[in-house]
Amino acid sequence: MANTVPMEDVPPIRRLFQNARPALHNLEAQLKRTIYPHTRIPNTASSKGKHVGKPSAFGEIVPRIRMLGRKKADPPSLDMLGLELILIIFNMVYEDHPRSMRNLALVNSHYHYAARYCQHRDVTFVIESPHQKSFHDRLAYIEKHALIPAIRSIRVYAPAIEEDEKCLDALVQLMQKATGLRDLEWQNTMLYTPPNRYHLPPIASVGIPEKLVLALQPEGSVRLHTSIGSLDRVVEPILDARMPVYTAPLLKRNDSLHSLSMVFTYSDEESCVKFAQIAKQILLSSPNVRKLSIDFGPQGDGPVSFPLPASYTGLGFVDGERPPALEILKLIRYEFGYKKEVEPGYISGSHVGYPGNGHESDYWAEVFDWSRLKHLTIRNVDFALKIAPKLASIEHVVFDRPWGTERVIDVYESVPNALQSITIPRFNTLGLNGIIRHGSQLRVLKIHQNETQTWADETIDASSLLTIQRECPLIEELALDISRNGDWPYDVLEVLAGFPKLRILTIWFEMGRVGREPDDIVRPLVTYPAVDELYRRICLIRPRTLPALGMLKIYCGGGKEISGCSLPELA
Secondary structure (H helix, E strand, O other): OOOOOOHHHOOHHHHHHHHHHHHHHHHHHHHHHHHOOOOOOOOOOOOOOOOOEEEOOOOOEEEOOOOOOOOOOOOOOHHHOOHHHHHHHHHHHHHHOOOHHHHHOOOOHHHHHHHHHHHOOEEEEEOOHHHHHHHHHHHHHHHHOOOHHHOOEEEEEEEOOOOOHHHHHHHHHHHHHOOOOOEEEEEEEOOOOOOOHHHOOOOOEEOOOHHHHHHHOOOOOOEEEEEEEEOHHHHHHHOOOOHHHHHHHHHOOOOOEEEEEEEEEEOOHHHHHHHHHHHHHHHHOOOOOOEEEEEEEEOOOOOOOOOOOOEOOOOOOOOOOOOOOOOEEEEEEOOOOEOOOOOOOOOOOOOEOOOOOOOHHHHHHHHOOOOOOOEEEEEEHHHHHHHHHHOOOOOEEEEEEEEOHHHHHHHHHHOOOOOOEEEEOOHHHHHHHHHHOOOOOOOEEEEOOOOOOOOHHHOOOHHHHHHHHHHOOOOOEEEEEOOOOOOOOHHHHHHHHOOOOOOEEEEEEOOEOOOOOOOOEOOOOOOHHHHHHHHHHHHHHOOOOOOOOOEEEEEEOOOOEEEOOEOOOOO
């Protein structure tokens, strides 16, 4: 018989636990089943003397609780940053590749707003009768989603003569609210423009409405970009009584005008003289013009063209007159004038009667301030030679269908410093030594010409390209004519893959004589699968220590590109 202890001899605390033992036992079992629903709880008999846990106060073996390992922390996310930092990062992406904003906007609502905010740094409006509703809807969207602070530049396409007062008033109000606005570009389009007019320079314009100019004046921090000009078919509307409505603001002193494009195609002397004098007055009254584009000549710019006028029809700068110091000059068509008695051996009947002394090109070279010019696009090689030694800040030189290509190399050798970009029609135009002379600063190299019978013989070879790769380590963009004869130029592709900083690559392949297919078509054929295979090959042989190629464009002949979108990095 078991010995029993009378309850009165048991201490009160212990007596309390003894009475509560059945209830605690049930609670403990329930907790075990709740916490370890799939765990078999061993008892003392089944453990065979092995301790599988610490004994409880009630004699059972409680399974040893297994501490779960600490979960690995998730990698840092941009969501942890504030909106201001995210916008800074998105702005950097937008500057390098604007189309990436479309993908970022699909990630989540947070990114969607940040991407839309960055996309509204540059806003384009079309003010024409068919588009007026879209214009007002766009303004309402911008204001509703609080995107006005994001705006840095506004581009407006509008008719040259007709204007809508309500649209102009709404645009002025937007400009006044956009405190971050830095640039306003006003492009006047005529009603009879090509279907893709919004992707090309306007064919006709007469300045900018006075309302917008007055809205820019108080602050003076917004830079104005516009154009003046006309084709012959719209000369009369440009020169009628309505013209001063647009040109008057530009003829006065205008501190906001930053860039001006002059596109004027004429067939008679009178219209050209009138236009040239207006353009000259605008340049002399705008002290902050830094970008100037001149395309100024008769109708026809190809095999069939009209003869030049006999008398002088140029801008006529004399007696120390000159435009402000330019940073960008695009001089496409402009016939310099001269005095007949000064150069009796010069071709007669063309631009005779320049009001200054000597040749007009000499006046431009000697009197104009060229010290700040960074980017020059030009056709006239002789004039480029005159100003080349004066270009102390030059970084980019582009020859647009140059006259006198054999002297282009002299221009590149005459500039006082290394260039950041070179654009030439053929490799032998400048030669290997002429290119690597600028290797310490060269970032963009473009060698391309229209297809000719000697096209393949004038392309660059792998050996010369390898020297350029070694001597020009900063190149980020290449655009080259590359020949193929029965097989892909794998040796050239291997050299291209080794450029350490290359991001954008454009290749022109030869098409062959169209109309005599299939005998004269150069092979292998440039197809979409072939382009994909070339891209993959370049990526595979490109050292993994170098950044991935961001964009590949391939052309065949003078047609459209076969591939021009950003391509993903291959694993």
